[in-house]
Amino acid sequence: MALVEIEVNGKNMSSEVEERQLLVHFLRDDLNLTGTHVGCDTSQCGACVIHLNGNAVKSCSMLTVQANNASITTIEGLADGDKLHPVQEAFRENHGLQCGFCTPGMIMAAVDIIKRKPNLNEKIVREELEGNLCRCTGYQNIVKSILAAANKV
Amino acid sequence: MYQFSYLKAQSISEAVTALSSNPESKIIAGGMTLIPTMKQRLASPEQLIDIRHLEELKHIKIESNNILIGSISSHFEVSTSDIVNEHMPSLAKLAEGIGDPHVRYMGTIGGAISNNDPTADYPAACLGLGATISTSKREVKAEDFFLNLFETSLEEDEIVTQISFPVIKNSCYMKFPNPASRYAMAGVFVSKSDTEIRVAVTGAGEAGVFRWKEMEDALSKDWSVTTAESVKLSSEGVMSDIHGNSDYRANLVNVMAIRAVEKLINEH
Numbered sequence: 001m002a003l004v005e006i007e008v009n010g011k012n013m014s015s016e017v018e019e020r021q022l023l024v025h026f027l028r029d030d031l032n033l034t035g036t037h038v039g040c041d042t043s044q045c046g047a048c049v050i051h052l053n054g055n056a057v058k059s060c061s062m063l064t065v066q067a068n069n070a071s072i073t074t075i076e077g078l079a080d081g082d083k084l085h086p087v088q089e090a091f092r093e094n095h096g097l098q099c100g101f102c103t104p105g106m107i108m109a110a111v112d113i114i115k116r117k118p119n120l121n122e123k124i125v126r127e128e129l130e131g132n133l134c135r136c137t138g139y140q141n142i143v144k145s146i147l148a149a150a151n152k153v
Numbered sequence: 154m155y156q157f158s159y160l161k162a163q164s165i166s167e168a169v170t171a172l173s174s175n176p177e178s179k180i181i182a183g184g185m186t187l188i189p190t191m192k193q194r195l196a197s198p199e200q201l202i203d204i205r206h207l208e209e210l211k212h213i214k215i216e217s218n219n220i221l222i223g224s225i226s227s228h229f230e231v232s233t234s235d236i237v238n239e240h241m242p243s244l245a246k247l248a249e250g251i252g253d254p255h256v257r258y259m260g261t262i263g264g265a266i267s268n269n270d271p272t273a274d275y276p277a278a279c280l281g282l283g284a285t286i287s288t289s290k291r292e293v294k295a296e297d298f299f300l301n302l303f304e305t306s307l308e309e310d311e312i313v314t315q316i317s318f319p320v321i322k323n324s325c326y327m328k329f330p331n332p333a334s335r336y337a338m339a340g341v342f343v344s345k346s347d348t349e350i351r352v353a354v355t356g357a358g359e360a361g362v363f364r365w366k367e368m369e370d371a372l373s374k375d376w377s378v379t380t381a382e383s384v385k386l387s388s389e390g391v392m393s394d395i396h397g398n399s400d401y402r403a404n405l406v407n408v409m410a411i412r413a414v415e416k417l418i419n420e421h
Contacts, residue, residue: 002159019156019158020154020155041192043185043189043256046253046255052258055229058256060192061184061188061189062188063188065159065161066184066203109255130252130253131253131254
């Protein structure tokens, strides 16, 4: 077991974890933050995307011990109380989801895309969503939501 | 995933000592290949030695016309580096085409070349530019570093610390990515310096990345798109799998080489 200290959604935690534990299981099983999803076993789907020190990464492909002393934001930490984050709001307004399983990862990825790419267009958004799979929407409304949010943020 | 112990190394020498004292240990930096492999139980190291946080391995600088990249620099850092974009945009563009944005934040150049995946992008840049790879022990020319599929000349207790790329502005990487994985189905790195022309091919060779000498010789005699079009890669020794047979891949290599030469001629 190893001791880790991690800031999650603004709260400092200290915890004993197994070395082999994936970060996504720390979030879901130990902290009960089940908004971060596990959609595949091959590191491809992006449903587990969280922000590690501000960067969108796959929490299924890193160990909890690697996140020691890091600051993490999950989908639960995005809204400001009852006020949704503009990207969350845009997904709601534009019907950017159907079953919703990929949505937390999509939104965390979208926040990162908007931060990195000042002049977004449809082509860039589609390229940037390379690491996030959706099996319902055909991406149409996801792309629409991200472009709408980019205009607001 | 099988159980293992974890060591956060405080220095390169600590990592080397730990690596040599247990042959069943593995270095981890970004972990973008290692962790998925361990999840599938295809790898089961007894110990992981983390070097991701070592500041001495994290730099991108330019010195006497070489771009020096510390081995734990991420693909994101390379692709957005002002130095790389200004002096060798071909390298920045290559880094931007690896995997997806989430992978690029974590994955490192040192990991990519140490793993020597036959479809990885960086090995083509190393061979195509004539890079020098520094390790915890020595300096190795790219030609002597990449040996075979997933095989390098790295010894059991050796860690890549830096990659030094000579600045060759007249260089271009063209890749046909597998639509699902974004790994190269065929990737061709072409560079033209004052002294030589190099053509390195990834994604296609049965023994991993290689220099395409026939194309290099032909282009050295006559630097033109017509020449690039006239040389054909033999499908012998070219990979064949569910994504494409060797004839198809050899042709893709040809097409990527032609596009790279075409782009360089149009731009310079």
